[in-house]
Amino acid sequence: MNATPPPDRLGFRTARREDLPSILALLADDPLGAERERLEDPVPDPYVRAFSAIEADPNQEVIVAERDGQVAGVLQLTFIASLTWQGSTRALIEGVRVAAALRGLRIGEALVGEAIERARRRGCRIVQLTTDRSRTDAHRFYERLGFKATHVGMKLHLDDRSGDFH
Amino acid sequence: MNATPPPDRLGFRTARREDLPSILALLADDPLGAERERLEDPVPDPYVRAFSAIEADPNQEVIVAERDGQVAGVLQLTFIASLTWQGSTRALIEGVRVAAALRGLRIGEALVGEAIERARRRGCRIVQLTTDRSRTDAHRFYERLGFKATHVGMKLHLDDRSGDFH
Numbered sequence: 199m200n201a202t203p204p205p206d207r208l209g210f211r212t213a214r215r216e217d218l219p220s221i222l223a224l225l226a227d228d229p230l231g232a233e234r235e236r237l238e239d240p241v242p243d244p245y246v247r248a249f250s251a252i253e254a255d256p257n258q259e260v261i262v263a264e265r266d267g268q269v270a271g272v273l274q275l276t277f278i279a280s281l282t283w284q285g286s287t288r289a290l291i292e293g294v295r296v297a298a299a300l301r302g303l304r305i306g307e308a309l310v311g312e313a314i315e316r317a318r319r320r321g322c323r324i325v326q327l328t329t330d331r332s333r334t335d336a337h338r339f340y341e342r343l344g345f346k347a348t349h350v351g352m353k354l355h356l357d358d359r360s361g362d363f364h
Numbered sequence: 365m366n367a368t369p370p371p372d373r374l375g376f377r378t379a380r381r382e383d384l385p386s387i388l389a390l391l392a393d394d395p396l397g398a399e400r401e402r403l404e405d406p407v408p409d410p411y412v413r414a415f416s417a418i419e420a421d422p423n424q425e426v427i428v429a430e431r432d433g434q435v436a437g438v439l440q441l442t443f444i445a446s447l448t449w450q451g452s453t454r455a456l457i458e459g460v461r462v463a464a465a466l467r468g469l470r471i472g473e474a475l476v477g478e479a480i481e482r483a484r485r486r487g488c489r490i491v492q493l494t495t496d497r498s499r500t501d502a503h504r505f506y507e508r509l510g511f512k513a514t515h516v517g518m519k520l521h522l523d524d525r526s527g528d529f530h
Contacts, residue, residue, distance in 0.1 A: 225448055234449050248451030255423065260447065276444050281426065282391055282459040283400050285414030290456070293448040314520065323523055328494060328515035340518050349494035349517025352506050354480065357489055 208305060210312040213260035213272065218249055220269035221262065224295040230330055231295070259316065263296070263309045271296040271309045277320050289317035291327040294336075310343055374471060376478040379426035379438065384415055386435035387428065390461040396496055397461070425482065429462070429475045437462040437475045443486050455483035457493040460502075476509055 213221060218241045226237040236242050252258040257278070263271035273294040280288050291313055296306045317325050328351030329336040337347060379387060384407045392403040402408050418424040423444070429437035439460040446454050457479055462472045483491050494517030495502040503513060 221447065231448070236450055242450065244451030245447060246451075248445045248447050248453070251445035251453075252447070255445065257421065257423070258445065274447060276442075278442050278456070278458075279414045279417035279421065279424065280458055281387065281411060281414050281418070281440060282397070284402055284408065285410035285412075287414070287417075288458075290444070292444075292446055292454075314522070318522055323521065325520040325522065326494070326518065328492070328517050330515055337516055337518070343520070345518040345520045347516050347518050349496055349519065350503055350513050351494050351515025351517040352492065352503070352511040352513050353515065354491040354509070354511045355489065356480075356484055356491065 207266050208270070208308060209264045210261055210309065211264065213249075213262045215246075215249060215253070217260075217262055217269055218245060221260070221272045224269070224272050224297060225293060227298055228295055230332075261309065261312060261316070263305050263312075265300065265305065269297075270300050271305045273309055273313055275313045275316060277317070277322065283323060286323035287321055289313070289320070289322040289325045291325065294327075306339065307343065310340075314343075373432050374436070374474060375430045376427055376475065377430065379415075379428045381412075381415060381419070383426075383428055383435055384411060387426070387438045390435070390438050390463060391459060393464055394461055396498075427475065427478060427482070429471050429478075431466065431471065435463075436466050437471050439475055439479055441479045441482060443483070443488065449489060452489035453487055455479070455486070455488040455491045457491065460493075472505065473509065476506075480509075 219239065222235065222237060222241055222245060225231045226235040252260055257276060259275045261273055261275060262269045274292045276290040278288045278290060280286055291310065294306065294310065314325055327340070329340065341347065385405065388401065388403060388407055388411060391397045392401040418426055418440070423442060425441045427439055427441060428435045440458045442456040444454045444456060446452055457476065460472065460476065480491055493506070495506065507513065
């Protein structure tokens with residue numbers, strides 16, 4: 199992948215707690231996210247607790263793209279020391295969202311590029327992510343960035359099953 | 365998924381440093397792992413460093429299955445505080461291997477069950493993993509355990525690209 203100049207007036211930084219309402223709006227403004235998230239004011243406690251845990255963890259970062267002082271995109275990056283691939287560190291990308299009004303400006307590309315660059319600086323050998331099978335645009339997007347769809351991503355939801363496993 | 369009694373004489377515990385040679389042997393004894401890992405004595409430094417990082421991280425655990433005092437299987441479990449899904453914690457499973465001579469004894473099923481139980485105790489709402497597309501047996505195995513293949517798993521290898529992104 200060649201470097202692509204980021205769109206004008208675009209910057210990246212680690213998210214701060216006061217970004218949470220903007221981040222939550224991005225997470226909820228999504229066909230799948232709309233059913234999963236709770237867009238409320240004030241921000242519901244579970245998001246605040248998760249953000250605090252992420253902030254306190256040296257292996258986690260929430261990165262925001264900022265355009266003209268507004269949060270235009272977000273993703274979560276996790277660094278994972280791993281035994282496989284000769285003890286490599288992996289970077290996991292989750293929750294990539296760009297504001298609907300700002301799509302087509304290559305903000306997502308620049309934001310993921312920022313995450314890849316941070317992963318490289320941390321010595322990661324693999325950057326990985328999963329995207330829902332229904333997000334075919336996303337698959338093409340990541341393939342353009344050099345990702346290969348080599349894996350099947352499998353999920354087990356524990357929500358409604360507490361107590362019935364053991 | 366209903367609880368399945370583990371095979372006789374099988375136990376689970378968090379891995380210790382002295383398990384590393386046995387763990388490495390399991391990781392290398394695999395069609396894909398054979399090309400990726402370095403099965404050497406002493407254990408190459410990158411594995412030792414990765415294991416130390418995992419041991420020091422309260423969000424990471426390497427779990428071994430032990431049968432008659434021998435390491436019979438291994439997996440790596442990572443707990444990830446996440447903003448999405450209403451600030452849920454996810455559990456990521458990587459590097460699942462069972463000794464070739466001991467396959468068919470449901471050790472893998474019991475080992476993944478142990479990981480799911482640990483994830484549940486940590487309050488995780490989602491357990492996730494990716495498996496190589498070529499591992500069709502593994503897909504069926506995880507589906508039997510209740511996982512759904514809802515996602516595409518995408519990887520970007522940074523190895524031979526250092527310096528060419530920016």
